[in-house]
Amino acid sequence: MAAVKDAQQDAKKAVAEVKKADAKQGNWFSRLFKRIGKAFYNMYHELKKVTWPTKNALIDYSLVVLAFLVIMGVLIGLFDMGASALIQLITGSAGA
Numbered sequence: 001m002a003a004v005k006d007a008q009q010d011a012k013k014a015v016a017e018v019k020k021a022d023a024k025q026g027n028w029f030s031r032l033f034k035r036i037g038k039a040f041y042n043m044y045h046e047l048k049k050v051t052w053p054t055k056n057a058l059i060d061y062s063l064v065v066l067a068f069l070v071i072m073g074v075l076i077g078l079f080d081m082g083a084s085a086l087i088q089l090i091t092g093s094a095g096a
Helices: 001-026 028-047 055-093
Strands: none
Touching: none
């Protein structure tokens, strides 16, 4: 008797696993949108935890970035002019 009950329970487990696998494969399209929605839901809640800079801090950070860009632009321009002069000196051409 116990062997029969064990066999029945094993069969029920196998049927449940097959149904679960079929349900997963059959709902691929709807699960896709649920996963996308869950990602946006999680992103929304994470963005609520962010500490945003104040207006003054944002202006300060922007000015620092702009100053850095200007300085780097001047440095790269100087290096470019120096490299061009060096190449003209090496090749002996007067550049057009």
